[in-house]
Amino acid sequence: MRTMKQLGRLLTYLRTHAIHFSLGLLIVVLMAYTSGIIPILIKNAIDKGISTGNYSIAIYYSLLILLFGVLNGMFSFSGRYLLIKSAQYAVYHLRMDTFRAIQRQEMEFFDKTFSGQLISRITNDTERITRFLSFRIRMFVYSIFLIGISLYYMFGMNILLTGIALGTIAIVVALNASYAIKVRPIYDRIRHQTGTIASIATQSIAGVKTIKSLSVEENIKDKFSKENNYLYSLNIDATKITALYGNAPFLVLGIAMSVMFYYGGMAIMGNTLTVGELVAFLTYMLTLMWPLRALGFTIGDIQRSLAAASRLFEVIDSAPESIDSPDAIELMNPKGKIEFKNVWLKYHTGKMALRGLNFKINAEERILITGPPGSGKSTILKLIARFYKPERGKVLIDGIDIRKIKSKNFRKIVAYVPQEPFIFNRSIRENIALAKPDASLEEIIKAAKTAKIHDFISSLPQGYETVVGEKGVTLSGGERQRIGIARALLSEPKIILLDDPVSNLDAHTESSLVEDLRDILRGKTAVIVSQRLSLAKLVDRVMVVKDGRIIEDENIKEGKMYRDMLWAGEGK
Numbered sequence: 001m002r003t004m005k006q007l008g009r010l011l012t013y014l015r016t017h018a019i020h021f022s023l024g025l026l027i028v029v030l031m032a033y034t035s036g037i038i039p040i041l042i043k044n045a046i047d048k049g050i051s052t053g054n055y056s057i058a059i060y061y062s063l064l065i066l067l068f069g070v071l072n073g074m075f076s077f078s079g080r081y082l083l084i085k086s087a088q089y090a091v092y093h094l095r096m097d098t099f100r101a102i103q104r105q106e107m108e109f110f111d112k113t114f115s116g117q118l119i120s121r122i123t124n125d126t127e128r129i130t131r132f133l134s135f136r137i138r139m140f141v142y143s144i145f146l147i148g149i150s151l152y153y154m155f156g157m158n159i160l161l162t163g164i165a166l167g168t169i170a171i172v173v174a175l176n177a178s179y180a181i182k183v184r185p186i187y188d189r190i191r192h193q194t195g196t197i198a199s200i201a202t203q204s205i206a207g208v209k210t211i212k213s214l215s216v217e218e219n220i221k222d223k224f225s226k227e228n229n230y231l232y233s234l235n236i237d238a239t240k241i242t243a244l245y246g247n248a249p250f251l252v253l254g255i256a257m258s259v260m261f262y263y264g265g266m267a268i269m270g271n272t273l274t275v276g277e278l279v280a281f282l283t284y285m286l287t288l289m290w291p292l293r294a295l296g297f298t299i300g301d302i303q304r305s306l307a308a309a310s311r312l313f314e315v316i317d318s319a320p321e322s323i324d325s326p327d328a329i330e331l332m333n334p335k336g337k338i339e340f341k342n343v344w345l346k347y348h349t350g351k352m353a354l355r356g357l358n359f360k361i362n363a364e365e366r367i368l369i370t371g372p373p374g375s376g377k378s379t380i381l382k383l384i385a386r387f388y389k390p391e392r393g394k395v396l397i398d399g400i401d402i403r404k405i406k407s408k409n410f411r412k413i414v415a416y417v418p419q420e421p422f423i424f425n426r427s428i429r430e431n432i433a434l435a436k437p438d439a440s441l442e443e444i445i446k447a448a449k450t451a452k453i454h455d456f457i458s459s460l461p462q463g464y465e466t467v468v469g470e471k472g473v474t475l476s477g478g479e480r481q482r483i484g485i486a487r488a489l490l491s492e493p494k495i496i497l498l499d500d501p502v503s504n505l506d507a508h509t510e511s512s513l514v515e516d517l518r519d520i521l522r523g524k525t526a527v528i529v530s531q532r533l534s535l536a537k538l539v540d541r542v543m544v545v546k547d548g549r550i551i552e553d554e555n556i557k558e559g560k561m562y563r564d565m566l567w568a569g570e571g572k
C-alpha cells in the first residue's frame with residue numbers, strides 16, 4: 001500500500017511529460033510485439049515457403065521479418081528516448097524539490113544529518129530513480145509483454161514444448177532472483193565502502209595541513225590501505241557470485257533446448273509438430289533469454305528504487321513549508337533593541353546550552369559576551385540570528401518576537417558574521433554581494449571600504465572580479481573576516497552579531513581589526529562574542545556567561561570588574 005503511494009507520488013513528478021511517458025510505454029509494448037512475432041514469421045517462412053518449395057512465400061515472409069526487425073529497432077529507439085526524457089524531467093524536479101527542501105531546513109536538521117548522506121540523496125538516490133523510471137520500467141514492461149506474447153503463440157503450437165518453455169522461464173527467473181538476493185548486499189557494502197574511501201580521501205585532502213604538520217601521512221595511508229583492501233575483497237566476492245550465476249541460465253537454456261529438440265524431433269516424426277514450429281520454439285527460447293535475466297533484477301530493484309524515492313520524500317516532507325509563519329510581519333524603521341525573556345535552549349544531543357536567560361540590549365548599545373569555552377556564548381548569538389528555536393521563552397527585537405518577523409526583512413535587520421566566514425569559489429564582488437546580488441558596485445565598494453578591505457581588493461590583479469576560494473586566490477584569516485563583515489554590512493543592518501571575530505587572527509591583525517570595528521559598528525547594536533579582552537574597549541557593556549547562565553552583566557564605564565581587566569588588556 002505504502003509502496004503504491006510512493007510510486008504514485010513519484011509518477012506525479014512526470015507532470016507535463018506524462019504523455020511522453022505513457023507513449024514511451026505503449027511503444028515498448030509494440031516493441032515487445034515486434035520481437036514476439038518474429039519466431040512465428042520464421043515458422044511460416046519455413047512451413048509455408050521453404051518446406052513446400054514456394055519461394056515467393058519464403059521471400060514474402062523474409063521481407064516481413066526484415067520489416068518487423070526494422071520496426072523493432074525504431075520502437076526501441078523511440079521508446080527509450082521518450083522514457084529517458086520523461087524520467088530525466090521527473091528527476092530534475094525531484095532533485096530541485098529536495099535541494100530547496102534542504103535549504104529550507106532549520107539548523108537543527110543539519111546538526112542531526114550527516115552531510116555525506118544529504119549529498120548521496122541528491123546524487124545517488126536521484127540517479128537510482130532515473131534508472132528506475134527509464135530503464136527498469138522499460139525492461140519490466142517489455143519482458144512481461146514479450147513473455148505473454150511468446151507464451152500465447154507457443155500454446156497455439158504445442159502444449160508439451162510450451163510446458164518445457166514455462167519450466168525454463170521459472171528456473172531462469174528464480175536463478176536470477178536468487179543471484180540478485182545474494183549479490184545485492186555485497187553491492188550495498190561496495191557502495192558504502194566506496195563512500196568510506198571517498199570520505200578518507202576528502203578528509204585527508206581537506207586536512208592536509210594538519211596531516212603534514214603532524215607527519216602522520218603513514219598513519220592515514222595505513223587507514224586508507226585497510227579500507228581499500230576491504231573494497232578489493234568485496235569486489236572479488238561479487239565477481240565470484242557473478243561468474244557463477246552469470247553462466248547458469250545459459251546451462252539451463254542449453255538443457256531446455258536439447259529437451260525441446262528431443263521431444264520436438266519425435267513430434268515432427270509423429271506429424272504433430274512442423275519443422276517451422278520447432279525452429280519457432282527454439283527462437284523463442286533465445287529471444288526470451290535476456291528479458292528473463294533482466295526481470296529477476298527488475299523485480300528486486302522496484303522496491304529499492306521506491307525506497308530511494310521515499311528517502312527523498314522524507315527530506316522534502318521534513319522541511320517546513322516556508323520559513324515564515326503565516327502571520328509574519330515586517331519591521332519598519334528598526335531601532336535595534338534586543339530582549340531575551342526566560343530563554344532556554346536544548347540541542348538535539350540533549351545538551352541544555354542556555355538556562356533561563358533574561359536580559360535587554362538597548363538600541364545602538366555594544367555588548368561583549370564572554371565566558372569559558374562551551375558556556376553558551378555562541379548559542380546566544382545563534383538565537384538572536386534565529387538559527388534555533390528556543391526550547392522555552394522568547395527572543396524579541398524592538399519588542400517583537402523574532403519568529404514573527406518576515407525572514408527577508410529579518411535578514412536585512414540582523415547580520416551575523418561567523419567565526420570563519422565561508423568564502424565561496426566565486427569573485428570577491430559576488431562573495432560580498434551574496435545576500436544582495438543586485439547590489440551596485442558602488443554599494444559593494446562602500447561596504448568594503450567600511451570593512452577596510454577595499455585597498456586590499458584593489459591591489460589584486462582583477463580587483464573585485466578576482467576569484468577567491470578553492471583554486472582561486474587564498475585569503476588570510478583577517479581578510480576572510482573583513483570580507484565577511486563587508487558582506488554583512490551590505491544590507492545596512494541595524495544589529496550586527498560577531499562570533500569570535502579575532503580568534504583566528506595574529507596580534508597585529510587583531511588590533512587593527514579592533515580599531516576599525518569602532519567605525520564599522522557606529523550607529524548599530526552590536527553583540528560580540530569573544531574571550532579576547534582587546535574587544536572590551538570597544539563596547540559599552542560586558543556580560544559573562546557560565547554553564548548557560550549569566551553570572552555577570554555590567555556597564556563597562558560604571559562596573560568595577562572589567563575595568564581592572566581592561567587595564568590588563570591594554571597593557572597586553
Ligand SMILES: Nc1ncnc2c1ncn2[C@@H]1O[C@H](COP(=O)(O)OP(=O)(O)OP(=O)(O)O)[C@@H](O)[C@H]1O
Pocket residue numbers: 111347348349351353371372373374375376377378379380
Ligand atoms: N549544534 C550543536 N549541537 C549540539 N550541541 C551544541 C551545538 N552547538 C553547541 N553545542 C554545545 O552547547 C554548549 C554551548 O556551546 P557554545 O558554542 O554556545 O559555547 P561557547 O561559549 O560559544 O564556546 P566557545 O567559546 O568554545 O566557542 C557546548 O557544550 C557545546 O558543545
